[in-house]
Amino acid sequence: MNKQAIIDTTRQWVEKVVIDLNLCPFARRELVNNRIRFTVTGAQTPDALLMELQHELLRLTDDDSIETTLLIHPEVLRDFPDYNDFLDVADGLVQLLELEGVLQIASFHPQYQFAGTTENAVENYTNRSPWPMLHLLRESSLERAIASYPDTADIPARNIERVEGLGLAAMEALLASCQAKK
Incomplete structure:
Protein backbone atom coordinates (compact mmCIF):
# COMPACT_ATOMS: atom_id res chain seq x y z
CA MET A 1 0.00 0.00 0.00
CA ASN A 2 1.29 3.45 -0.79
CA LYS A 3 2.01 6.10 1.82
CA GLN A 4 -0.85 8.36 0.78
CA ALA A 5 -3.36 5.53 1.20
CA ILE A 6 -1.97 4.86 4.69
CA ILE A 7 -2.32 8.54 5.55
CA ASP A 8 -5.86 8.57 4.15
CA THR A 9 -6.95 5.61 6.30
CA THR A 10 -5.32 7.19 9.34
CA ARG A 11 -7.01 10.54 8.70
CA GLN A 12 -10.32 8.73 8.31
CA TRP A 13 -9.72 7.02 11.68
CA VAL A 14 -8.95 10.38 13.30
CA GLU A 15 -12.18 11.81 11.89
CA LYS A 16 -14.53 8.84 12.48
CA VAL A 17 -13.18 7.49 15.75
CA VAL A 18 -11.08 10.08 17.55
CA ILE A 19 -13.15 13.16 16.64
CA ASP A 20 -16.66 11.85 15.97
CA GLU A 30 -5.87 20.73 15.07
CA LEU A 31 -7.22 18.66 12.17
CA VAL A 32 -9.32 21.56 10.85
CA ASN A 33 -6.33 23.91 11.16
CA ASN A 34 -4.12 21.37 9.34
CA ARG A 35 -1.67 21.22 12.25
CA ILE A 36 -1.49 17.43 12.51
CA ARG A 37 1.49 15.98 10.68
CA PHE A 38 0.67 12.57 9.24
CA THR A 39 3.88 10.85 8.25
CA VAL A 40 4.55 7.27 7.20
CA THR A 41 7.89 5.62 7.69
CA GLY A 42 9.15 2.71 5.65
CA ALA A 43 11.22 1.54 8.63
CA GLN A 44 11.57 -2.24 8.65
CA THR A 45 13.34 -2.62 12.00
CA PRO A 46 12.94 -1.12 15.46
CA ASP A 47 16.35 0.57 15.11
CA ALA A 48 15.31 2.23 11.86
CA LEU A 49 12.05 3.34 13.49
CA LEU A 50 14.01 4.79 16.40
CA MET A 51 16.02 6.92 13.96
CA GLU A 52 12.79 8.10 12.29
CA LEU A 53 11.32 8.85 15.72
CA GLN A 54 14.34 10.97 16.61
CA HIS A 55 13.98 12.91 13.37
CA GLU A 56 10.26 13.55 14.02
CA LEU A 57 10.81 14.56 17.65
CA LEU A 58 13.42 17.10 16.61
CA ARG A 59 11.26 18.32 13.75
CA LEU A 60 8.35 18.92 16.13
CA THR A 61 10.58 20.99 18.43
CA ASP A 62 11.74 23.11 15.48
CA ASP A 63 8.53 23.59 13.48
CA ASP A 64 5.81 25.65 15.16
CA SER A 65 3.41 25.04 12.27
CA ILE A 66 3.04 21.44 13.48
CA GLU A 67 1.01 20.93 16.63
CA THR A 68 1.26 17.16 16.80
CA THR A 69 2.66 14.30 14.72
CA LEU A 70 1.32 10.85 13.96
CA LEU A 71 4.35 8.73 13.04
CA ILE A 72 2.77 5.75 11.28
CA HIS A 73 4.97 2.66 10.94
CA PRO A 74 3.10 -0.08 9.07
CA GLU A 75 6.12 -2.31 8.39
CA VAL A 76 7.56 -2.65 11.90
CA LEU A 77 6.22 -3.57 15.35
CA ARG A 78 3.03 -5.05 13.97
CA ASP A 79 2.88 -7.46 16.91
CA PHE A 80 1.50 -5.56 19.92
CA PRO A 81 3.84 -7.04 22.58
CA ASP A 82 6.85 -5.95 20.50
CA TYR A 83 5.31 -2.52 19.99
CA ASN A 84 4.55 -2.22 23.69
CA ASP A 85 8.17 -3.08 24.56
CA PHE A 86 9.37 -0.45 22.08
CA LEU A 87 7.48 2.27 23.95
CA ASP A 88 10.08 2.11 26.73
CA VAL A 89 12.81 2.61 24.13
CA ALA A 90 10.88 5.55 22.64
CA ASP A 91 10.48 7.16 26.06
CA GLY A 92 14.21 6.60 26.63
CA LEU A 93 14.91 8.54 23.44
CA VAL A 94 12.79 11.43 24.70
CA GLN A 95 14.94 11.44 27.85
CA LEU A 96 18.19 11.15 25.91
CA LEU A 97 17.23 14.12 23.74
CA GLU A 98 16.37 16.04 26.93
CA LEU A 99 12.80 16.53 25.74
CA GLU A 100 11.05 15.31 28.89
CA GLY A 101 8.50 17.94 29.81
CA VAL A 102 8.62 19.24 26.23
CA LEU A 103 7.25 16.30 24.22
CA GLN A 104 5.53 13.05 25.06
CA ILE A 105 4.52 9.97 23.12
CA ALA A 106 1.04 8.44 23.11
CA SER A 107 0.47 4.98 21.67
CA PHE A 108 -2.00 3.54 19.16
CA HIS A 109 -1.95 0.11 17.54
CA PRO A 110 -4.41 -2.19 15.71
CA GLN A 111 -4.01 -4.81 18.48
CA TYR A 112 -3.82 -2.37 21.40
CA GLN A 113 -4.54 -4.03 24.73
CA PHE A 114 -4.57 -2.34 28.11
CA ALA A 115 -2.94 -4.24 30.95
CA GLY A 116 -5.47 -6.36 32.80
CA THR A 117 -7.93 -6.55 29.89
CA THR A 118 -8.78 -9.37 27.56
CA GLU A 119 -7.85 -9.09 23.88
CA ASN A 120 -11.46 -8.42 22.87
CA ALA A 121 -12.30 -5.94 25.65
CA VAL A 122 -14.12 -3.06 23.99
CA GLU A 123 -12.15 -0.48 26.03
CA ASN A 124 -9.04 -1.38 24.01
CA TYR A 125 -10.69 0.37 21.06
CA THR A 126 -9.97 3.76 22.62
CA ASN A 127 -6.36 3.14 21.50
CA ARG A 128 -6.83 0.88 18.49
CA SER A 129 -5.88 2.38 15.17
CA PRO A 130 -5.63 1.16 11.57
CA TRP A 131 -1.82 1.07 11.74
CA PRO A 132 0.83 0.98 14.45
CA MET A 133 1.72 4.58 15.23
CA LEU A 134 3.40 6.86 17.72
CA HIS A 135 1.61 10.10 18.54
CA LEU A 136 4.05 12.89 19.38
CA LEU A 137 2.56 15.63 21.51
CA ARG A 138 3.77 18.98 22.79
CA GLU A 139 3.51 19.16 26.58
CA SER A 140 2.79 22.91 26.49
CA SER A 141 -0.16 22.32 24.16
CA LEU A 142 -1.52 19.65 26.44
CA GLU A 143 -1.21 21.95 29.43
CA ARG A 144 -3.12 24.72 27.62
CA ALA A 145 -5.81 22.31 26.46
CA ILE A 146 -6.19 20.82 29.92
CA ALA A 147 -6.46 24.27 31.48
CA SER A 148 -9.27 25.23 29.10
CA TYR A 149 -11.26 21.98 29.23
CA PRO A 150 -13.28 20.88 32.27
CA ASP A 151 -12.62 17.56 33.97
CA THR A 152 -9.79 16.32 31.74
CA ALA A 153 -8.94 13.67 34.32
CA ASP A 154 -12.29 12.07 33.50
CA ILE A 155 -11.62 11.77 29.74
CA PRO A 156 -10.27 8.17 29.84
CA ALA A 157 -13.22 6.94 31.89
CA ARG A 158 -15.70 8.78 29.63
CA ASN A 159 -14.01 7.27 26.57
CA ILE A 160 -14.30 3.76 27.98
CA GLU A 161 -17.94 4.38 28.85
CA ARG A 162 -18.57 5.71 25.34
CA VAL A 163 -17.06 2.71 23.52
CA GLU A 164 -18.66 0.26 25.94
CA GLY A 165 -22.00 1.93 25.21
CA LEU A 166 -21.48 1.36 21.51
CA GLY A 167 -20.38 -2.22 22.07
CA LEU A 168 -17.69 -4.45 20.63
CA ALA A 169 -19.43 -5.15 17.30
CA ALA A 170 -19.93 -1.44 16.60
CA MET A 171 -16.33 -0.59 17.47
CA GLU A 172 -15.00 -3.44 15.33
CA ALA A 173 -17.14 -2.24 12.41
CA LEU A 174 -16.07 1.37 12.90
CA LEU A 175 -12.38 0.48 12.88
CA ALA A 176 -12.90 -1.87 9.93
CA SER A 177 -14.58 0.94 7.98
CA CYS A 178 -11.39 2.98 8.37
CA GLN A 179 -9.29 0.04 7.26
CA ALA A 180 -11.36 -0.75 4.18
CA LYS A 181 -8.73 0.68 1.85
CA LYS A 182 -5.89 -1.30 3.41
Whole structure:
Protein backbone atom coordinates (compact mmCIF):
# COMPACT_ATOMS: atom_id res chain seq x y z
CA MET A 1 0.00 0.00 0.00
CA ASN A 2 1.29 3.45 -0.79
CA LYS A 3 2.01 6.10 1.82
CA GLN A 4 -0.85 8.36 0.78
CA ALA A 5 -3.36 5.53 1.20
CA ILE A 6 -1.97 4.86 4.69
CA ILE A 7 -2.32 8.54 5.55
CA ASP A 8 -5.86 8.57 4.15
CA THR A 9 -6.95 5.61 6.30
CA THR A 10 -5.32 7.19 9.34
CA ARG A 11 -7.01 10.54 8.70
CA GLN A 12 -10.32 8.73 8.31
CA TRP A 13 -9.72 7.02 11.68
CA VAL A 14 -8.95 10.38 13.30
CA GLU A 15 -12.18 11.81 11.89
CA LYS A 16 -14.53 8.84 12.48
CA VAL A 17 -13.18 7.49 15.75
CA VAL A 18 -11.08 10.08 17.55
CA ILE A 19 -13.15 13.16 16.64
CA ASP A 20 -16.66 11.85 15.97
CA LEU A 21 -16.62 9.81 19.20
CA ASN A 22 -14.92 12.74 20.96
CA LEU A 23 -12.18 10.49 22.34
CA CYS A 24 -9.89 13.50 22.20
CA PRO A 25 -11.74 16.78 22.60
CA PHE A 26 -8.69 18.68 21.32
CA ALA A 27 -8.19 16.86 18.00
CA ARG A 28 -10.86 18.54 15.86
CA ARG A 29 -9.30 22.01 16.08
CA GLU A 30 -5.87 20.73 15.07
CA LEU A 31 -7.22 18.66 12.17
CA VAL A 32 -9.32 21.56 10.85
CA ASN A 33 -6.33 23.91 11.16
CA ASN A 34 -4.12 21.37 9.34
CA ARG A 35 -1.67 21.22 12.25
CA ILE A 36 -1.49 17.43 12.51
CA ARG A 37 1.49 15.98 10.68
CA PHE A 38 0.67 12.57 9.24
CA THR A 39 3.88 10.85 8.25
CA VAL A 40 4.55 7.27 7.20
CA THR A 41 7.89 5.62 7.69
CA GLY A 42 9.15 2.71 5.65
CA ALA A 43 11.22 1.54 8.63
CA GLN A 44 11.57 -2.24 8.65
CA THR A 45 13.34 -2.62 12.00
CA PRO A 46 12.94 -1.12 15.46
CA ASP A 47 16.35 0.57 15.11
CA ALA A 48 15.31 2.23 11.86
CA LEU A 49 12.05 3.34 13.49
CA LEU A 50 14.01 4.79 16.40
CA MET A 51 16.02 6.92 13.96
CA GLU A 52 12.79 8.10 12.29
CA LEU A 53 11.32 8.85 15.72
CA GLN A 54 14.34 10.97 16.61
CA HIS A 55 13.98 12.91 13.37
CA GLU A 56 10.26 13.55 14.02
CA LEU A 57 10.81 14.56 17.65
CA LEU A 58 13.42 17.10 16.61
CA ARG A 59 11.26 18.32 13.75
CA LEU A 60 8.35 18.92 16.13
CA THR A 61 10.58 20.99 18.43
CA ASP A 62 11.74 23.11 15.48
CA ASP A 63 8.53 23.59 13.48
CA ASP A 64 5.81 25.65 15.16
CA SER A 65 3.41 25.04 12.27
CA ILE A 66 3.04 21.44 13.48
CA GLU A 67 1.01 20.93 16.63
CA THR A 68 1.26 17.16 16.80
CA THR A 69 2.66 14.30 14.72
CA LEU A 70 1.32 10.85 13.96
CA LEU A 71 4.35 8.73 13.04
CA ILE A 72 2.77 5.75 11.28
CA HIS A 73 4.97 2.66 10.94
CA PRO A 74 3.10 -0.08 9.07
CA GLU A 75 6.12 -2.31 8.39
CA VAL A 76 7.56 -2.65 11.90
CA LEU A 77 6.22 -3.57 15.35
CA ARG A 78 3.03 -5.05 13.97
CA ASP A 79 2.88 -7.46 16.91
CA PHE A 80 1.50 -5.56 19.92
CA PRO A 81 3.84 -7.04 22.58
CA ASP A 82 6.85 -5.95 20.50
CA TYR A 83 5.31 -2.52 19.99
CA ASN A 84 4.55 -2.22 23.69
CA ASP A 85 8.17 -3.08 24.56
CA PHE A 86 9.37 -0.45 22.08
CA LEU A 87 7.48 2.27 23.95
CA ASP A 88 10.08 2.11 26.73
CA VAL A 89 12.81 2.61 24.13
CA ALA A 90 10.88 5.55 22.64
CA ASP A 91 10.48 7.16 26.06
CA GLY A 92 14.21 6.60 26.63
CA LEU A 93 14.91 8.54 23.44
CA VAL A 94 12.79 11.43 24.70
CA GLN A 95 14.94 11.44 27.85
CA LEU A 96 18.19 11.15 25.91
CA LEU A 97 17.23 14.12 23.74
CA GLU A 98 16.37 16.04 26.93
CA LEU A 99 12.80 16.53 25.74
CA GLU A 100 11.05 15.31 28.89
CA GLY A 101 8.50 17.94 29.81
CA VAL A 102 8.62 19.24 26.23
CA LEU A 103 7.25 16.30 24.22
CA GLN A 104 5.53 13.05 25.06
CA ILE A 105 4.52 9.97 23.12
CA ALA A 106 1.04 8.44 23.11
CA SER A 107 0.47 4.98 21.67
CA PHE A 108 -2.00 3.54 19.16
CA HIS A 109 -1.95 0.11 17.54
CA PRO A 110 -4.41 -2.19 15.71
CA GLN A 111 -4.01 -4.81 18.48
CA TYR A 112 -3.82 -2.37 21.40
CA GLN A 113 -4.54 -4.03 24.73
CA PHE A 114 -4.57 -2.34 28.11
CA ALA A 115 -2.94 -4.24 30.95
CA GLY A 116 -5.47 -6.36 32.80
CA THR A 117 -7.93 -6.55 29.89
CA THR A 118 -8.78 -9.37 27.56
CA GLU A 119 -7.85 -9.09 23.88
CA ASN A 120 -11.46 -8.42 22.87
CA ALA A 121 -12.30 -5.94 25.65
CA VAL A 122 -14.12 -3.06 23.99
CA GLU A 123 -12.15 -0.48 26.03
CA ASN A 124 -9.04 -1.38 24.01
CA TYR A 125 -10.69 0.37 21.06
CA THR A 126 -9.97 3.76 22.62
CA ASN A 127 -6.36 3.14 21.50
CA ARG A 128 -6.83 0.88 18.49
CA SER A 129 -5.88 2.38 15.17
CA PRO A 130 -5.63 1.16 11.57
CA TRP A 131 -1.82 1.07 11.74
CA PRO A 132 0.83 0.98 14.45
CA MET A 133 1.72 4.58 15.23
CA LEU A 134 3.40 6.86 17.72
CA HIS A 135 1.61 10.10 18.54
CA LEU A 136 4.05 12.89 19.38
CA LEU A 137 2.56 15.63 21.51
CA ARG A 138 3.77 18.98 22.79
CA GLU A 139 3.51 19.16 26.58
CA SER A 140 2.79 22.91 26.49
CA SER A 141 -0.16 22.32 24.16
CA LEU A 142 -1.52 19.65 26.44
CA GLU A 143 -1.21 21.95 29.43
CA ARG A 144 -3.12 24.72 27.62
CA ALA A 145 -5.81 22.31 26.46
CA ILE A 146 -6.19 20.82 29.92
CA ALA A 147 -6.46 24.27 31.48
CA SER A 148 -9.27 25.23 29.10
CA TYR A 149 -11.26 21.98 29.23
CA PRO A 150 -13.28 20.88 32.27
CA ASP A 151 -12.62 17.56 33.97
CA THR A 152 -9.79 16.32 31.74
CA ALA A 153 -8.94 13.67 34.32
CA ASP A 154 -12.29 12.07 33.50
CA ILE A 155 -11.62 11.77 29.74
CA PRO A 156 -10.27 8.17 29.84
CA ALA A 157 -13.22 6.94 31.89
CA ARG A 158 -15.70 8.78 29.63
CA ASN A 159 -14.01 7.27 26.57
CA ILE A 160 -14.30 3.76 27.98
CA GLU A 161 -17.94 4.38 28.85
CA ARG A 162 -18.57 5.71 25.34
CA VAL A 163 -17.06 2.71 23.52
CA GLU A 164 -18.66 0.26 25.94
CA GLY A 165 -22.00 1.93 25.21
CA LEU A 166 -21.48 1.36 21.51
CA GLY A 167 -20.38 -2.22 22.07
CA LEU A 168 -17.69 -4.45 20.63
CA ALA A 169 -19.43 -5.15 17.30
CA ALA A 170 -19.93 -1.44 16.60
CA MET A 171 -16.33 -0.59 17.47
CA GLU A 172 -15.00 -3.44 15.33
CA ALA A 173 -17.14 -2.24 12.41
CA LEU A 174 -16.07 1.37 12.90
CA LEU A 175 -12.38 0.48 12.88
CA ALA A 176 -12.90 -1.87 9.93
CA SER A 177 -14.58 0.94 7.98
CA CYS A 178 -11.39 2.98 8.37
CA GLN A 179 -9.29 0.04 7.26
CA ALA A 180 -11.36 -0.75 4.18
CA LYS A 181 -8.73 0.68 1.85
CA LYS A 182 -5.89 -1.30 3.41
